[in-house]
Amino acid sequence: MLRPRVVLVVVLLALLLGEGDGWRRRRRAPPPPPPPCSCSWWDWGSWSGCSAACGGGTRHRTRSRNGCCSPSQETQTSTCNTHSCCSCRWGSWSYWSGCSRTCDGGTKTRTRHRNSCCYPSYGSQSMSCSTQPCCSCWWGNWHAWGSCSSACGEGRQTRTRYREHCCQPSFQEDARPCHNHCDGSGHSHAHAMSLEHKEQRVLQYVLQNASRGDPESVVAAMDKYGMEKEWLITVGEHKGPILDRFVKETAPQTMLELGTYMGYSAVRIVRLLPETAKFITLEVNPEVAALAKEIISFAGLQDRIIQVISDSADAIPQLKAKFNVETFDMVFIDHWKDVYVRDIKLLEANKLLRKGTVVLADNILRPGAPEYAEYVRTCGKYDSTLHKATFKDKTDGVEKSVYRG
Incomplete structure (x- = not known):
């Protein structure tokens, strides 16, 4: 009959030998590997604001991924605002140019100088001009003939008229020869300006109807002459x-x-x-x-x-x-x-x-x-x-x- 201690040793050896066989069997049949993983990226996001307003800065953008992608491709960086740092300075505007048309609408322009820091589209301006319709020329009546240019002998008389509408230039001049008779001293018998001259008639009217030394009455007399007798350019x-x-x-x-x-x-x-x-x-x-x-x-x-x-x-x-x-x-x-x-x-x-x-x-x-x-x-x-x-x-x-x- 076996002793109890011997029986215990035999049992332990049997257990150890059986566990060893199972471990060897597990080494020979490992579990299957996990399925392969594909990298998937989403679209890039918007660029961030630039880190500097001038002189060179950086901006970045990011995109999302699944767990199979390299994290190094998750962010992009770019330079921005590389222009030099300076203030925009503008010169004074030039005079407006002449209008491109005299009627029916034209344009005129003006310019100003700038340094390199200014946006170039503001270096010139244009505006419409001569928007009035093209029209016919109307002239007023001829004024009275002026006095003779020579106080004695042959001379020249002129008269003028002003435009009423659309005429260039704004006045016209007409001329004719004239003659003043002379006495033995060479002086003319005619006045420097005769009463045939409208302005001389105005003077006579003022002298007869205004009060000497009274400017108000002189103005009133000339206004009355222009209203009741002849039109005056005043x-x-x-x-x-x-x-x-x-x-x-x-x-x-x-x-x-x-x-x-x-x-x-x-x-x-x-x-x-x-x-x-x-x-x-x-x-x-x-x-x-x-x-x-x-x-x-x-x-x-x-x-x-x-x-x-x-x-x-x-x-x-x-x-x-x-x-x-x-x-x-x-x-x-x-x-x-x-x-x-x-x-x-x-x-x-x-x-x-x-x-x-x-x-x-x-x-x-x-x-x-x-x-x-x-x-x-x-x-x-x-x-x-x-x-x-x-x-x-x-x-x-x-x-x-x-x-x-």
Whole structure:
């Protein structure tokens, strides 16, 4: 009979031998491998904002994946805003170019310079111009013949008429030969301007119907003549209140008038100015200037009005030195409409305008000064508005332009 201890050893050996066979069997038959894994990516997302506004920055974007993809392909990086860091600087706008058409709509352009940091599309601007329809030319009636250019012997007489609508230039001149008889001394028996001349008739009317030394009565007499007898190229009673209002508002100490004509506007303006104000008026026609001198003297203003007989193109550059004027507080333009633009540019070039100078221009609508109106409204140097007035069935206007300096 086996001893109990021997039996226990035999049992343990049997168990160990049986477990060893099972382990060897498991080594010889491993479990099957898992199925293969495919990499799947989703679409890229949007780029992020750039890390720098200039000088070079970076931006990135990402995309999602399943578990079988390399994580190194999950993010992309790109450079951005590589331009140099600098501020955009623009120069001043140039003057507007001429209009591409004179009617039925055209365009004009202007440009300005820039540095390399500015977006280039803003270097030029364009706008419409000459939008009025193309139309036929209408002329007013001829004015009376002027006096003979020669006081003794053969000479020349001229007359003018102004455009009513669409005509270029804005006036026409006609001429004819004339002759004045001379006495033995060589002097003419004719007056320098006869009563056949409309302006001479106005002077006679003023002398007969106004009061000497009374500017108000002189203005009233000339207005009445223009209303009841013959039309006059003056501001007149329908636009006069516009002129009066701006003179009172501005109260200029220095004022320039371009176009004295018969002295109507000079008398009308100076009657509202303080005695310390300096008023200069230019007239190119010496015969008309002589008439204006008589009317100004009759109004009692000969010591307060400086008359200059000269073409404005010659006189304007000499005003500073000749009359000790630095700038003008107000300018009234009422001469040949075709030279309005030329003369306001001369005033600018000779620095006779200061910031706030008020420039008034008559006859903007009749006979018309469209080039001037376009210039002051679009050149960028003025704040400009048109003030209209109607006389009978005709409308005209005074352009008020305040110089920006």
